[in-house]
Amino acid sequence: MATRAEVAKLAGVSEATVSYVITGNRKISIPVQKRVQKAMDKLGYRPNRMAQALAGGKSRVIALLFPTAARGVAHVDLEYGLGAAQAAQDLGYHLVMWPTLDRSVQEVIATAKSGLLDGVILMEVALHDERVEQLKDVGIAVGLIGRTATEFGDEVFADRDFDTAAHTALNYIAGLGHKEVAFLTEKTRGKPVVVAALTRTKQAMKAAGKLYGVNVKNFESTTDPDDGAKLLAPILDEIPKITAVISLNPGAMVGLLQETNSRGISVPGRLSLLSMATPESFVSATSPRLTTISPPAYEMGDSAARRLIAHLEGTGVENLPPQLWAGELVVRETTGPAQA
């Protein structure tokens, strides 16, 4: 653990010069730069991050909040996290995992005030998310995976492109001849948190339905597969002409799929199923395998982290990955032409 002083002595320069070589905040002549670089290499020098953070007032650490209560923690959250963590590392930052049971940000704020955190990434964002205000009020930078009601502006976020996703879904479904479609969404258990994604998708589906001449009827369920299974009968009873189900609720969707199996309802013969939020790893377990339009979670995590860090560093928004992601339609075995 060599220090700056040792590097300076070995290179025959002052400590300040070593610092400026590292940060590039002052012009240093090429020969001196080389001497310093050589000395650093020889000593295996790495600046002490704690000292950097203390002197510079920035820790270059961000936190990713995992809300563990409302609907549990899904595999998709892990992908967000891995994408964000990898991006952070690429940019010289680090990402700490921050599980929260109750969506409270008190501890996060305290930790940020203690200098450990420069910023926070939130998931499962509500349309009116008080966490965002609370954090911004005390001067903590916030990045979102998802988005509040605020229109673009200077918000730092990565989110699904709900409009495009809905259009892709209904264009595909309408193309197969389906006219009556059930749209399966989530009902939060316990504390009601209206996630922004839900509202936005509902709106987008409504609009896209009109555009493609498809009747979209909304159904709700918890994320418990058993609840999804119980929904099959009501859906078919209420509107017998329904020939397709599009779901934003992966848990309920697999339950519903299982129920079709056990009741001998042909998929995709009688009913086509399209999931808008099922992670790749999950699909392999379903049979028949679900047709999906899933958001690229890893890339969204990456984008959110890069945007937050760009915001922290005050660098521009050029060369950043996209803000909105529609996700690709992957046709598998649960969708087909509507019955005549």
Place this chain on the structure above:
Amino acid sequence: MATRAEVAKLAGVSEATVSYVITGNRKISIPVQKRVQKAMDKLGYRPNRMAQALAGGKSRVIALLFPTAARGVAHVDLEYGLGAAQAAQDLGYHLVMWPTLDRSVQEVIATAKSGLLDGVILMEVALHDERVEQLKDVGIAVGLIGRTATEFGDEVFADRDFDTAAHTALNYIAGLGHKEVAFLTEKTRGKPVVVAALTRTKQAMKAAGKLYGVNVKNFESTTDPDDGAKLLAPILDEIPKITAVISLNPGAMVGLLQETNSRGISVPGRLSLLSMATPESFVSATSPRLTTISPPAYEMGDSAARRLIAHLEGTGVENLPPQLWAGELVVRETTGPAQA
């Protein structure tokens, strides 16, 4: 962001006294303690973690390595992470997510030398895992989820209790009258990393098989469900008397299950299926739902983190959660009596 100096002035004591009140490393009279406490509360004081780390030589930050290459990152890894992160928070530590593509620890070592990391938790541990030596050689504390070949000693780890798991599995299976069992394990794609869990489970299954009078025949597959599906025919051809499959390979298991569905092989009539490593969230997608003995990943992450931190702080190993976890047998729909 009040500082120690302000607290000291408000309380009418020296800065050192404030420090000692916080750390408890010197005896301070009760009245003074109360004055200081009151001053801290009034100012909303939080010690600056960067300064603490710099002065104290400890960052109280640990990293969790996510190996993203060999078999991808599974949901179980997220649970390890959440358990470890929560434990860390409870103990005043923080856990950074550290994805690694190639199992290299060079960057981790560099970061630890820079003072940001006090220790590291490794997953997917090999019997002879060079990462452990590399880290320990440079004085970085290591905790394991899993375990190397080293017998207990002073190793810091949480691992599955393979013997108990194997006994539970075979006791249950033998009790159903099965005599010939296929044991389905993982074949690493690409770089061959022999994960310790694999070796240990094989041994345990062998021993337990003898004990319960069950013939256990080993089969290998990648974690790709399609590969698992392809294994059904060979298994039934090679040893027609096989009536049960026990799997350590969740991916292959779901593929195999799907293959029984599509080939009309009755589960559990003709073949019973028992998975030893399928996360809860995954099970809900399978139909019929898999009987499992799964390790409690959250608790194992918790245990590993607590043990690593206890090691770092030099506190004893009393009051720590268990080191070995067998996991509970959850009987669902894929196991039943052996055919006569």
Place this chain on the structure above:
DNA sequence: TTTTGTAGTTTACGCGTGTCAACAAAAAAC
């Protein structure tokens, strides 16, 4: 009264860095 002891508190410094203001040397302008 002096000495010894002890509990409680403070002084003083180090941890390793970022960066401002000052400075020397070289180049440019006059």
Place this chain on the structure above:
DNA sequence: GTTTTTTGTTGACACGCGTAAACTACAAAA
């Protein structure tokens, strides 16, 4: 040749805390 400007480098200090060593006050022992 002198003054001004530019370029490159450095000394000095601040960041906020932990802690060893010194010190004070006061009680107990001699």
